[in-house]
Amino acid sequence: MSYRKTPQHFPLPWASTACYVSAVNVTDRYTNRGTEIPAGQARLRFRKLGLDERRQSVAVTVINRKGKKVFAGTTNDEKFDANDHLTAILKLGGV
Numbered sequence: 001m002s003y004r005k006t007p008q009h010f011p012l013p014w015a016s017t018a019c020y021v022s023a024v025n026v027t028d029r030y031t032n033r034g035t036e037i038p039a040g041q042a043r044l045r046f047r048k049l050g051l052d053e054r055r056q057s058v059a060v061t062v063i064n065r066k067g068k069k070v071f072a073g074t075t076n077d078e079k080f081d082a083n084d085h086l087t088a089i090l091k092l093g094g095v
Contacts, residue, residue, distance in 0.1 A: 030083055042092055045085040048075045060086060 010023035062071040
């Protein structure tokens with residue numbers, strides 16, 4: 001859910017011409033069409049579950065074999081859409 005004002009409007013079945021309810025298109029979260037993955041790379045998604053099986057917000061750092069940080073971010077907790085995960089596109093082979 002979002003109360004953010006956007007140029008896109010949510011269609012209301014009972015008021016087809018109404019434009020006062022803003023919308024956010026999250027289709028790419030479900031279709032994986034938002035980002036092309038280059039050859040030799042892979043998409044990784046991170047989530048942290050607590051003992052209660054609920055998602056938690058934690059810092060994540062990915063370090064390659066040479067000790068260089070290649071990605072950092074924070075996982076999403078239950079306030080986010082269930083399909084909205086911390087995502088990284090990284091080179092295969094850990095280099």
